[in-house]
Amino acid sequence: MPAFHLDLTACHQHLVRVRLSHTPSRPSLGFALPGWTPGSYLIRDYVRQLEGLTVVQAGQALEPRRLTPSRWQLELPNLEPLEIRYTLHAADLTVRTCHLNGDHGFLALAAVVLELDGERWSPHGLQLSLPPDWQAFVPLPTPDGTIPPEGSAGWLAANFDQLVDTPIEVGPHRAHAFQVAGVPHRWVTWGSDLGGGDPLDRDPLWLTDLEQVCLACCRLMGVEQPAAPHYLFVLHLTDSGYGGLEHDLSTVLQFGRRALVRPGGRRKLLQLAAHEYLHQWNVRRLRPAELTPYRYDRAVVVPTLWFAEGITSYVDQLLPHSAGCCTEAEVLEDLGADLSRYLLSPGRQVQSLRASSEEAWVKLYQTDAYSPNSQISYYLKGAVLALVLDLHLRRAGSGLPQVLRELWASHGAVGRGYREVDLIEAFARQAPDLAERLPRWLASCEDPPLQACLADVGLRLQPTLGPSQDLGCRLEAGATGLTLARVAREGPAVRAGLAVGDEWIALNGVRLRSVDDCMELFRPEAPLTAHQLLFCRDGLVRTTTLLPEPPSVEGWRLEIVPETAEATAPQRRRWLTLETP
Structure with missing residues (x-):
């Protein structure tokens, strides 16, 4: 041995x-x-x-x-x-x-x-x-x-x-022991003595709420107990980190000390814990066939990472609400923030969800300043698709929980790896039209029907415009001045021949020292006129003409439609608490 x-x-x-x-x-x-x-x-x-x-x-x-x-x-x-x-x-x-x-x-x-x-x-x-x-x-x-x-x-x-x-x-x-449906669990924090404070020291209800979130995961999967015979949570409190990694019998979480004490920080940590805890089913035991067994020496194309991570990223926001640990307004705020991020991602029009999954090894974890223009995270778009699928299934009298439970019984519980065709068939058994719709949503760059599905539960997405004219780029203030941190593939900046890394020196002959100096000239009510820009690239000073466009959409807000609020309240409650119809 x-x-x-x-x-x-x-x-x-x-x-x-x-x-x-x-x-x-x-x-x-x-x-x-x-x-x-x-x-x-x-x-x-x-x-x-x-x-x-x-x-x-x-x-x-x-x-x-x-x-x-x-x-x-x-x-x-x-x-x-x-x-x-x-x-x-x-x-x-x-x-x-x-x-x-x-x-x-x-x-x-x-x-x-x-x-x-x-x-x-x-x-x-x-x-x-x-x-x-x-x-x-x-x-x-x-x-x-x-x-x-x-x-x-x-x-x-x-x-x-x-x-x-x-x-x-x-x-x-020190470890804190608790149980979930009779299964022993432990919670360990590192970094609390470095200025952040252990959630358990500041919050005596932390383990109680965490237990309820774990139980909500069990309910979602249709089981009485966790899949693991015992479980360990490890939390690393850091200055500004965020993330987690799942394991069969444990998870390791990283969370920022400052973020934890901000409004909503506790809820965000519960969502992260829920995400990794649910992975003991979805990903660890209900596993893509391409990862059965693992090949530790090579990258393996996995077309279904959208399901492994996207489904989990969607329900991790609902699980604390299902556990009674946050309000409907809070969960709608979190869902709205993700939908806004998605709709503001230009890469979603370039990379399909299946391609995002297949290219994870070379794209998702190795981003650069141009990545948002050409790729979309399978976590993010996968979560958006999961929301659409859940609401679409509810029209048919089913729901996402039913699909997860069926797949757990047919594949996860017996150690059988699934392929994309297995997922499509599982969804189609609950709603037959998904046999044609789901493959198209996976293979194309079209947006799934968000607004129509949200209307079923009395919600809509409302756009908000940016506070300045659109330049098609993002500026950052650094030690040497203003630098272009991002340039949209289409827009005023690229038409002016600008690139990431360009340092802006002066606009219309006036020295620029801060982002505010620049944005003052691009107020929404200002005329859309051409501006002369002096900038530096690779040590050489250059000039160009920058012609801004009207303010563009800066974000999206998820809100309840007043006219249908009362009629749709029961459906909305069942959806947000992960109850099946």
Whole structure:
């Protein structure tokens, strides 16, 4: 059985020392470090942080041959036990990388553990060495099969996949225990002693509300208990971070301290927790066939990420309301903000939802200043499509919860991966016209019928105009002056020959020092006349003529239609609480 020992005592150097003990069964042994972690579709080349790999067998140093940057091959003189040792630099604080310092340690094990050829489905042991007074929070059982207490001397993963799926948080933290339908859960926060405050210290009802959100997830899936036999929440409170990563038995969340104390911050954190918690069904166990099993060394095209993430992003806003933790007005505000972001995304007219899913590996996680013009997030458009599908299904007497429950029974609960055709058939069984409509919505760049579906529940989207004339670009103030941070593919700025990175110096002969200086000349009531712009690009000063356009739509607001408010209130309530018709 492969056994890993991770020494985290060199925390101030950000170094994780790894020792892998193994008794080989064949004279030739290959091993590799994963290139990505499930749930985050980007090749991250974790091997960048690996150094000093050595192999010792019976006191003799062996020389493995490197086949690729992250794969090695070793020819063995015998089958005696051996040790592979290496060190990892851990200084990248995200939910999918490793971070170790004097305050805490967090390990995403895809960046840490080597996969030995032929041992993927074997049990894997895990032990940790920690600084004094630190505890380990690991969502794995101990070798005797019990749920581990903090500070356990060791853990046992059923196979390599479960080991990779195990995030490790260590530090002088304390865990808060609670239950969801009789299933033990733990909550651990890091960063609360650095100025933010643990949600549990400031909010005695936090765990109560979190439990209700977890139960709302169970109701949505039509089950009595969570899919996991035990569950760990890890929260990293940071200066301004946001995100999460799902696992079978746990989730790791990152949230900003300032954001948490702002109005709506508590609700946003509940939504993030709901999103990742629901993933224990949708994505982890109800999984695309292309990810069954995972291929840790390569990118795999997954056309259905819109379902995995878009559906989850849609319902994560409704789940706290379904749990009784926020008001109807608050959930409508949040839905409206997402719909506004979508309608203001020019990339939705260029990239289809299916293409967004298929191109995740090379686009979503590697954006630049021009990305909004050419791509749309499958999280965002997937959530918009999920809303439309839910309301469309409700016209037919069904709803999105029914589709999720059917797919869980036919695929997730039995470990069967789904393909796009399975999803389309599941939706079409509830509303037959979706057999033709849904493929078109996935393959084309047309907007799904938002306004018509919203009207069913007495809602409409109202546009608001921007406070200035439209320049087709966005300016930012920096150390050197005003710089173009974004340029629309169509509009006044691109017609004037401007590009991202251009520094604006003067307008009509007047020096520009702030964004306000510039916008003062483009008030909505000002005449639409040409302006002479002096700008700098690549060290060369240039001039151009900029002709603005009338103010464009700056945002969209979701509001209840007064004329139908009373008649549609019952349908709206059932929809927003995720009740089936």
